[in-house]
Each structure stands twice: as C-alpha cells, then as structure tokens.
Amino acid sequence: MPEIRSASAPPVLRPNLPLGVVVAMSCLALFMVVLDSTIVTVALPDMKTGLDLSTDAQQWVVSGYxxxxxxxLPLAARAGDLYGHKRVFLFGAVVFTxxxxxxxxxxxxxxxxAARIAQGTGxxxxxxxxxxxITASHTDEHERERALSLWSVMGGIxxxxxxxxxxxxTAELSWRWVLFVNIPPGIALFVTGVLFLLPSRSTERIKLDLPGALCVTSGIGALTYxxxxxxxxxxxxxxxxxPLLAAALLTAAFLVAESRSPHPLIPFDLVRPRTLRIANLLMFCLGVTLTALFFFLSLYCQQVLGYSALRTGMAMLPITVVFIIGGITARxxxxxxxxRIMLVVGGLLAAAGVACLVTITSHAAYVTHILLPNMVGGFGVSIMLLAVTISGTTGVEPKNAGAASGLLNTSRQIGGAVGLAVLVNIASNVTSHASKDSGHPxxxxxxxxxxxxxxxxxxxxAALAALALPAGKPAKEKTHEELDEQAATTRS
Structure with missing residues (x-):
C-alpha cells in the first residue's frame, strides 16, 4: 500500500479541478479490475460451447488473469512511484481496454x-x-478518509x-460482452487521465526489479499449467x-535475482517475522477459496442444475451481498x-459453510443446499479479509509498507490461480473415476x-494457523481511516 503523501507532495491533478475527479477515476479503475475477476465466471459454460474449451481451458480463463x-502488482506499484502515476495509469488503461x-x-x-493474461497485466x-x-492528491485527513472509504466500498460493489x-x-447478448463491457470505461479512463492528470516522476535513480517480476510470474504460470x-x-x-521443472528453476532464479537486486520486489527481511508469513499463508488460502468457490458453483448451477447464465448470476447475488455486509461488520x-479472533471465527464459519456444500446432489434445493451454506461460508471469509490484511501490514517499517501490501495481494491472486488448478485436477480425476461419461451430472x-x-x-x-498469531487488539491509535487504507489492499 502506498504511503500517505504530505501536503508538500507534487500535485497529481490539474489546477482548478475538484478532487472528486480523481476519486471518480480511481473508483472506476478499481471497479474494472475487480469486476473482471468475477464477471467471466458465469460466462464460462457459454465460452466452453462457443470456443470448444476444455475444463482446463476454462480454468485458465480465470487463472491467466x-x-x-x-x-x-508489486512491480507496477513501484513503477508508479518512480515513473509517475499518470504514465502507469494510462498504460494500464490502454492494455486493459x-x-x-x-x-x-x-x-x-x-x-x-492470451487476452485474459494481457488484461491481468493492465x-x-x-x-x-x-x-x-487518492493518497497523493488528498492531503486533508477527513477528505482522504471519505475518498478511501468510497474506493474500498467500490471493490465490494x-x-x-x-x-x-x-x-x-451472457443471457441477453453473448459471453463476448463480458469482455466488451470494459471498452467504454477503459476509453473514459484513458481520456480523462490524459486531460486531467499531471505528469510526475521520482528523482530517485532506482531500477525496477523486472527480472524478479518476470521470474515469479512465469514460475507461477508454469506451475499452474x-x-x-x-x-x-x-x-x-x-x-x-x-512445466513443473521450469517452475522450480524459475523459482530458484527468482530467489537469486531477489538476493542480488539492490531494490528487490520482496525484501527478504520483510518475510522473516512469523506474523507476516502466517498472514500471507492465510491470504493464500482465502485466494483459493474465493476463486474456486465461484468457479465450481457457476459450473454446478449451469452444467448440473441446468440454470441459465442469468439465473446463475441471480443465485449468487445474495452471497455477494453477504460479502459486503461482512466487510462492513469486520471494520x-x-x-x-x-x-486473531476475527480470523479464527471467520475460518471456522467458512469451513462449516463450505463443508455443507458436500451434500449437494444433481437435484439440489437452492435454499438449503446452495444459499444457506454459502451465506455462512461467505460471511466467514468476508470478516477474515480485513483482519488478515492488518496482520500482514502491522509492524512493518514504512519503507516496506508498499512491499508488504503488494505481497499480500500477490498471495491472494496466486492462491486463486494455483489453488484452482489443483482443485480442477482433483475434481476432474474424481469425475473420471465416477463415470466413463465425464459430462454426466x-x-x-x-x-x-x-x-x-x-x-x-x-x-x-487457516483457522488453526490463525491461532499462532499474537493476541490483542489493534493499537489504540488505529482509526477507521487507517482500517480503510488497510482494507484497500484486499479489493484488488
């Protein structure tokens, strides 16, 4: 998470423009990023039919992103500080669109x-x-708090x-529109960025750790494949x-690159504290759960229960509402x-809710077999997100604050990609052993x-691992504003 800039920080917005312009642009950008992590899930069966995708290919539509x-993420965050937020922002808008x-x-x-992989880069x-x-443009504490709260809520929405x-x-047009829908806001972001943002550049002469970023991204991609x-x-x-051997070699290359880089993506001293290691393990588990849960539920509703894409989306609506309620409650x-208590309780609720899904059948009742278990499990996961972010960023030196937040985000996204690959493998093997007809409900x-x-x-x-975290409440001086800033790392 970027540090809050002082009043002497260089301006990012052209003179005489309201700060609401920055807030609107930032919220729209986050909206696009989070939207595309979920919008394709319901469209996967139609993508499979239209492009003759295998189950593994469907998984890669999600994992590639x-x-x-x-x-x-860590590389882009650092690039914004060094080369200017405007440049990186415009680059992201163009690539994504x-x-x-x-x-x-x-x-x-x-x-x-390939397009989904490129979208992930943007x-x-x-x-x-x-x-x-937001943090660079809002120097007033109260204005910044309101802007961060709106930005954070936008991720949940x-x-x-x-x-x-x-x-x-998908139901009214086609699956292609889950991608086309990004084009108008992407163009709007680019145009407003060119017109309204001021260029900025750090005076620091620091090279980006591009080899490290390429090694870790390629290594995770090879492992997932x-x-x-x-x-x-x-x-x-x-x-x-x-690919598995390549993943091992790329991981080794990443460790070597990080040890030799004067400005590594992930400083080794950052991951030495036990609290940070546990927090990233928990975020990895949450990434697996959040990604895989929507993936398998979407396939189950459409391929087994015969729901349409529209009905599947509406079936998941109450679950996502619970996520927002849980996030507000956790704050x-x-x-x-x-x-620690939030993580233990949340982990147990999540485990109980998802365990109830084991009772599903090919003729399940929506309320008892899908809705109620997922509302319990979803609430458990949602109250864990802020707590794990606090655990993974509290006590970190200011110079490493951005790296710590970036590491948490990386753990979540990679947990989703790798965990989904493993679970698809397991589910496919069980299905093939259960029947010669792998498509039988x-x-x-x-x-x-x-x-x-x-x-x-x-x-x-995850709930048991959370017991190893130190007990106690956040520091007394911790405010809702600081919680909003920490919650921000869970929205992307």
Missing part, C-alpha cells in the same frame, strides 16, 4: 486466454495507481455486480513434467476484538463435492 495481476477488445473477438481458446498497473492517486452482470450479458495438464495427461507426461469488530457432482471438501479443509487449516 489472476497470475499476471498478482505477479506484476485493448486486451478486452481482443478477448471479445477471440475465435479460439488460445486467443481468449489490471496490475491500474490497481495500485488508482489508490496512489464490483464483485457483487460482476456475477450478476456476467449472467445478464503443469498442474492443469496433469488431470488429462497424467503426472509422467512431458506436458506436465517440463468495526476488528477494533474491538482484534485480528452425477459424475460432475462427485468431483465438485470433493473440491468443496478440500476447500473446507483448507479453511479449517
């Missing part, structure tokens, strides 16, 4: 996945700079609208072994009981049940 978003157009026009799965540039524009809008666009291929080809296949409770349900059981177990592990 998450990998590049998570892998390049062009990639959305290409993805919407895709004639095969390869082009679609999103990685937009997310941190949208926050930095985007997640809510994503699943519903994805269903509406190898895991996704294992279900179809077997663990001994070259298409599995080679107040965390000040009272402290992060009962066989699909068996795979989804096991996937939900693994997710429930993961959240139980």
């Amino acid at each position: 998450l990998i590049t978003l998570g892998g390049f 062009v990639a959305s157009l290409i993805g919407g026009l895709a004639s095969d799965g390869t082009v679609l996945i 999103a990685a540039a937009l997310a941190p700079t949208s926050l930095s524009l 985007a997640g809510l609208i994503g699943v519903v809008l994805g269903g509406v666009l 190898g895991l996704s291929e294992a279900s179809a080809e077997g663990w001994g296949a070259p298409s599995v072994v080679i 107040h409770l965390t000040l009272v009981v402290g992060p 009962d066989a699909l349900v068996e795979g989804y049940r096991v996937a939900f059981l693994v997710i429930a177990g993961l959240m139980l592990v």
